[in-house]
Amino acid sequence: MESRAYPLLLVLLAHFFLILRTTSAQLSTDYYSKTCPNAAEIVRKEMIQILSVAPSLAGPFLRLHFHDCFVRGCDGSVLLDSTKDNEAEKAAPPNLSLRGFGSVERVKAKLEKACPNTVSCADVLALMARDSVWLSKGPTWPVVLGRRDGRMSIANETKQLPPPTADLTQLIQMFAVKGLDLKDLVVLSAGHTIGTAHCAAIKDRLYNFTGQNNLNDVDPFLDPHYIAKLRSKCSPTDTTTLIEMDPGSYKTFDLSYFKQVAKRRSAFHSDWALLTDKFTRDYVLKHANGYEAEFFQDFAESMIKMGNVGVLTGSQGEIRKTCSIIN
Structure with a gap:
């Protein structure tokens, strides 16, 4: 920054x-x-x-x-x-x-x-x-x-x-204006250990990464073997297929997200970006090798902190009867 x-x-x-x-x-x-x-x-x-x-x-x-x-x-x-x-x-x-x-x-x-x-x-x-x-x-x-x-x-x-394409400078700025620091950034990013993403969100890393319009134009920071696996599931025009954010463990909240990031097998560029700063890289590499209890505590603390962002209280806002429409 x-x-x-x-x-x-x-x-x-x-x-x-x-x-x-x-x-x-x-x-x-x-x-x-x-x-x-x-x-x-x-x-x-x-x-x-x-x-x-x-x-x-x-x-x-x-x-x-x-x-x-x-x-x-x-x-x-x-x-x-x-x-x-x-x-x-x-x-x-x-x-x-x-x-x-x-x-x-x-x-x-x-x-x-x-x-x-x-x-x-x-x-x-x-x-x-x-x-x-x-x-x-x-x-x-x-x-x-x-x-x-x-x-x-x-x-x-x-x-x-x-966005999934964000670099670390962008991420730091976007988290900071919400009162979330560098540790919150890396910890909350690990929420990607559960869930899926659409091919449309990652296709820029697999095809035409820099606009060269050839099959070799891929994100150089993504593991080549992982690129091959993702390409087998996501075509250049695919907008509907879902891929696992944490392959093999996407239904379990665990440390495997950090292992994937460390191996450059994270789906989003914003996940790989965690390796470009010493603090976030050290956190990723440490928890790729264990310390689950510490990470769980950190995640809980960051979720509590995020849950306080910009809340309305007292007489502000309303209590909706149906969540999709105002009263």
Whole structure:
């Protein structure tokens, strides 16, 4: 990151942390203790049933929470449908591959039946993300609750989402404005240990990488043997096929993501970018060789931190009855 970018970045961070201290203090793990004491249990029960039938949805649920928090903060705006007067986040290119919206509505409906007009969709996403990781044999963490749902969702604002083509400088800047540091960046990137990606998101690494328009024009930082495997699944025009983000282990939250990155077999260029900085490279290489408990603790801490980004509390926003439309 160039030095001239730091003054503006510091101002943005100072403003962000001022807001964070004000809002996150109103969140608590027992927020619904009186109004909906079984909220977390209701979500957990539904998640067990959903993932027992479709375990591959664990990654998408985690991704929904991430995409929600990076645009307008963790306010459930990613769940809103477009209207005739507005194109919502859901309709923007970075979010066209998101899945699991129906399951979110299923969980929300259960909560509405038990505790009408009480639990926000933003809190539902936070709880579902935590349970997705835990049910995939990953860590768990206390989820603070009390978020309110936003009433706006704007497609153009998804430019704040880190793209799979990002280099480390871009990633650092995009995470920093959300109050997330270099450690959060490498730790949260490892969420790619569960889930899948569309061929369309990686085809630039496999074909015509620099515009030479020949079969040898591939990303030089991608392992050649892995290129061959990916090409066997993804044609240059394929937009629908899904590939495993963590081959052979994409349904299990574990350390194998770091092993893939270390071997230059990560699907996204943004994952490989972690090897271009000493701190993130050292973290990847260390956890490619073990230290699962440490990583699990780090991941839990970063998820708690991300879950506080830009939250609405108190009288802000609303509690939606249906997550895809404002009341």
